[in-house]
Amino acid sequence: MTEEQATETASPDIEDSIIEIINMHKWFGDFHVLNDINLKVGRKERIVICGPSGSGKSTLIRCINRLEQHQRGQIIVDGIELTNNIKNIEKIRAEVGMVFQHFNLFPHLTIVDNLALGPIWVRKTPRKEAEEIAMYYLEKVHIAEQAKKYPGQLSGGQQQRVAIARSLCMSPKVMLFDEPTSALDPEMIKEVLDVMIDLATEGMTMIVVTHEMGFAKSVAHRVLFMDFGQIVEGNTPTEFFDNPQHDRTKLFLSQILH
Amino acid sequence: MEQTSADITASDDIRPPVASIGVIGWVRANLFDGWFNSLLTLATLYALWVVVPPIVRWVIIDAVWNTTGAECRDAAGACWSIIATNFRFILFGFYPYDQQWRPLVAMLLLFGLLYYSQDRKHWTKMLGYGWVAGLVAMGLLMRGGLLGLSSVETTKWGGLPLTLLLSVFGLTAAYPLGVILALGRQSRLPIIKWLCVVYIELIRGVPLISLLFMGSIIFPLFLPEGITINKILRAQVAIILFTAAYIAEVVRGGLQGMSRGQYEAAESLGLNYYLTMRLIILPQALKIVIPPTVSILISAFKDTSLVVIIALWDLLKTSQAVLSNPEWMGFSREAYIFIAILYFLGCFSMSNYSRRLERELDRDRP
Ligand SMILES: Nc1ncnc2c1ncn2[C@@H]1O[C@H](COP(=O)(O)OP(=O)(O)O)[C@@H](O)[C@H]1O
Numbered sequence: 341m342t343e344e345q346a347t348e349t350a351s352p353d354i355e356d357s358i359i360e361i362i363n364m365h366k367w368f369g370d371f372h373v374l375n376d377i378n379l380k381v382g383r384k385e386r387i388v389i390c391g392p393s394g395s396g397k398s399t400l401i402r403c404i405n406r407l408e409q410h411q412r413g414q415i416i417v418d419g420i421e422l423t424n425n426i427k428n429i430e431k432i433r434a435e436v437g438m439v440f441q442h443f444n445l446f447p448h449l450t451i452v453d454n455l456a457l458g459p460i461w462v463r464k465t466p467r468k469e470a471e472e473i474a475m476y477y478l479e480k481v482h483i484a485e486q487a488k489k490y491p492g493q494l495s496g497g498q499q500q501r502v503a504i505a506r507s508l509c510m511s512p513k514v515m516l517f518d519e520p521t522s523a524l525d526p527e528m529i530k531e532v533l534d535v536m537i538d539l540a541t542e543g544m545t546m547i548v549v550t551h552e553m554g555f556a557k558s559v560a561h562r563v564l565f566m567d568f569g570q571i572v573e574g575n576t577p578t579e580f581f582d583n584p585q586h587d588r589t590k591l592f593l594s595q596i597l598h
Numbered sequence: 599m600e601q602t603s604a605d606i607t608a609s610d611d612i613r614p615p616v617a618s619i620g621v622i623g624w625v626r627a628n629l630f631d632g633w634f635n636s637l638l639t640l641a642t643l644y645a646l647w648v649v650v651p652p653i654v655r656w657v658i659i660d661a662v663w664n665t666t667g668a669e670c671r672d673a674a675g676a677c678w679s680i681i682a683t684n685f686r687f688i689l690f691g692f693y694p695y696d697q698q699w700r701p702l703v704a705m706l707l708l709f710g711l712l713y714y715s716q717d718r719k720h721w722t723k724m725l726g727y728g729w730v731a732g733l734v735a736m737g738l739l740m741r742g743g744l745l746g747l748s749s750v751e752t753t754k755w756g757g758l759p760l761t762l763l764l765s766v767f768g769l770t771a772a773y774p775l776g777v778i779l780a781l782g783r784q785s786r787l788p789i790i791k792w793l794c795v796v797y798i799e800l801i802r803g804v805p806l807i808s809l810l811f812m813g814s815i816i817f818p819l820f821l822p823e824g825i826t827i828n829k830i831l832r833a834q835v836a837i838i839l840f841t842a843a844y845i846a847e848v849v850r851g852g853l854q855g856m857s858r859g860q861y862e863a864a865e866s867l868g869l870n871y872y873l874t875m876r877l878i879i880l881p882q883a884l885k886i887v888i889p890p891t892v893s894i895l896i897s898a899f900k901d902t903s904l905v906v907i908i909a910l911w912d913l914l915k916t917s918q919a920v921l922s923n924p925e926w927m928g929f930s931r932e933a934y935i936f937i938a939i940l941y942f943l944g945c946f947s948m949s950n951y952s953r954r955l956e957r958e959l960d961r962d963r964p
């Protein structure tokens with residue numbers, strides 16, 4: 341399932357960062373789940389995060405839209421610092437799309453209503469226009485013919501594409517993906533990765549937690565390796581895979597690349 | 599045709615044996631399936647044979663329908679005359695006799711609105727306004743004092759309109775209050791959370807009768823001199839407060855059944871708490887708990903009859919009053935059967951409607 345063609349777009353603007361995480365820590369009770377995270381993500385930059393299970397990858401990206409709360413350090417998204425200010429949090433969430441491992445579509449709404457919900461209620465777009473936006477993005481993920489169905493009637497791959505489209509309807513500035521393909525049957529992984537590659541080609545800023553190394557090689561500008569709540573190393577895909585610096589990284593790569 | 603266990607094993611190319619399909623198949627599989635079931639079937643048939651004919655004779659064949667109480671005493675069957683003769687008193691209590699068309703119209707209005715509201719396609723803003731207008735009209739009809747309608751004190755209200763008033767208002771006010779309490783109980787703000795917990799547990803810890811007593815006897819003692827609050831209103835509030843606590847616990851169960859992912863998906867779109875609840879969580883959670891909610895609403899409906907103990911003249915009380923009239927003394931079976939039928943119609947339509955609603959919601963989203 342490797343995508344060999346490299347996705348060439350204008351290189352990201354590292355100076356103009358959209359996300360800035362500075363000396364950030366988080367604990368679950370006594371458990372130090374994120375330990376001194378420093379990360380700058382430039383506009384249009386695409387980052388893949390990998391690492392063993394339990395290393396804190398999900399927690400890190402969930403901190404970026406405040407589904408989890410950090411306890412020390414700073415997270416600044418698009419110029420706004422994440423604090424307890426609920427208005428700021430809602431503003432940031434509207435600008436940051438999130439795709440979950442288990443899709444989390446709204447089962448009581450049709451596909452098109454799932455998509456139109458955000459624009460209508462958060463962006464205050466008129467319903468008709470919101471439905472047009474919804475249909476536009478459903479076309480984009482090649483699933484427009486399912487618009488009137490309910491999530492439960494779709495396959496896993498289709499549901500995940502709908503979930504991506506749902507986020508896109510908000511015209512987010514950043515997209516976060518938390519293992520978007522790991523709950524899918526193997527034959528459905530490619531259709532979801534293809535949609536993500538299209539997104540990359542269009543210059544979307546993306547942070548993707550995944551173990552799809554083919555995707556990382558062809559799409560990422562940077563690959564980060566996390567372990568025990570720390571970012572152990574980060575490098576361009578070529579350097580990262582061909583020349584890993586740390587023993588932990590080497591061990592991890594040898595395990596997942598067989 | 600009902601699938602029986604016998605033809606589940608039948609494959610497509612082989613037809614099941616004739617004896618396992620059709621009426622004979624059904625009878626054999628369901629009624630005479632082994633000696634024990636056969637015995638039960640025969641015993642049941644015998645019991646029905648013994649019980650049903652006398653009941654039919656009492657209820658219909660030997661019954662009298664339109665006589666005086668004295669004639670009733672000679673009849674072998676039921677004395678439905680007690681209902682026929684006292685119909686208007688049982689239904690309307692002490693409401694002035696020549697004005698009883700007013701509660702009648704009010705009830706018809708209510709039934710009409712309820713009937714129209716059954717269909718979810720009709721749930722629009724207009725229907726909401728329709729309900730408001732309807733309720734105002736009903737209140738005006740009952741209370742009078744305007745538009746040339748003579749004024750009727752609430753102390754004269756009674757019978758079926760009172761029962762319906764207590765239950766329709768009680769249930770429609772208790773439901774949203776219960777939902778709010780359930781949400782409050784999950785609140786992250788400790789004060790709100792504890793207020794809701796204390797409220798729910800206190801109310802659930804006392805019987806409705808004691809709340810009604812408190813409302814009608816103890817509560818007025820605390821009011822400043824000269825201020826009185828309508829007795830019906832006090833009973834109404836007690837019923838609402840009581841029912842809401844039970845609704846809250848059922849709804850809480852539904853909320854706990856929701857996965858974390860639904861909240862997170864809604865929040866990560868930028869929806870605030872109120873919209874997340876209204877658009878995503880409650881529609882799903884409330885649907886899960888339709889069956890237990892309806893059980894509570896049904897029992898609350900029946901519990902409105904407890905207001906007899908604080909001397910409100912609801913349907914049950916007006917019937918009892920008829921029974922204390924020497925002419926009709928002793929015909930309590932007939933009177934209570936009649937009341938039971940009215941209550942049954944109310945409860946049965948609620949449970950029927952809830953099943954229909956569930957079915958519709960299921961068809962919409964498989
Ligand atoms: N809500 C939580 N409460 C307590 N511990 C948690 C919670 N969420 C995650 N953890 C723990 O934090 C660690 C990191 O979790 P996570 O970020 O999901 O890891 P990853 O996504 O890298 O597999 C795990 O050990 C997990 O058990």
Ligand SMILES: [Mg+2]
Binds near residue numbers: 398399
């Ligand atoms: Mg994870």
